[in-house]
Amino acid sequence: MPELPEVQTIVSDLQEIVGDQFTDFFSAVPKAIKNISALEFGKQIKNCKVAMVSRLGKIILLGLDNGKTIAIHLKMTGKLILVERKTWNVEREENARTILVRNLPKHLHHIFFLENKVLKFYDVRKFATISLLDKDEIATIKKNYGVDPITDTFSPKKFSLLLAKGKSRKIKEVLMNNSLILGIGNIYASEILFDAKVLPSRKTDSLTEREIKALHFSTRKILKKAIRLRGTSISDYRDAKDKSGSFQDHLYVYKRNNQKCKKCDTMISRSVIGQRSTFFCSNCQK
């Protein structure tokens, strides 16, 4: 579901829980908790304060005051919704738990109770994961991860080097490869390629200097615009306040196959690259 702009939006919303303290944790789908049992996870985070909320690629990181970090990956359909604690209209934890467990809404799989807030974790397809990591484990993930495209480290020169590492693979696969560039998923890959006027099936080693520059520029432009618009809500993405983003109104190609290109009236095409649907304008993109 969420790509970099959506995760970034959620991370901004979650700044509200910095300084707040976990009081309880409930999981209806314990399998989603990866490196530890749900019970142990709950025990370990109990009474910990949230020291910081950040993002590593598409992974949401809740840094705790005991040095550990809760790492949440929303995958396709994960949703984090933050509500005021008083919304539950109960005074005691036990009451909240009982009421919740008895009337658990569909797809609400995990609940983080904090002193002032409740963080609800929904996930239709059960792909999303939660882990509790120490500093070394975070470092290992970082080591295998590429560059974050909205940071200054992502220079045109750096981008060229990454493309060279991508060898003769298709440009869309390289854009979506997290060991090279972080956070670009299926929606933004198609949109970036349209903006840069490059066909998704082009091999990286066939790209001209000018096209590489355009791709670098469009990557930042599209991602930043999407962050400004608080993400793309195609079906079920919502931010942590349960509101839709609005980038879906600015899509040029994604899921617009058999509709006219907004720039040249050519029909938008769909193909499959790396098992993923790919959308492009065969006239605008070369």
Place this chain on the structure above:
DNA sequence: CTCGGAGCCTGTCTGC
């Protein structure tokens, strides 16, 4: 090593 394909899950939509 790289690559393509299956798999994880559930829901929705399409076409027969």
Place this chain on the structure above:
DNA sequence: TGCAGACAGGCTCCGA
């Protein structure tokens, strides 16, 4: 109306 099949925002694992 029913039902099978395709498809969905991500990523990992497996075998060739």
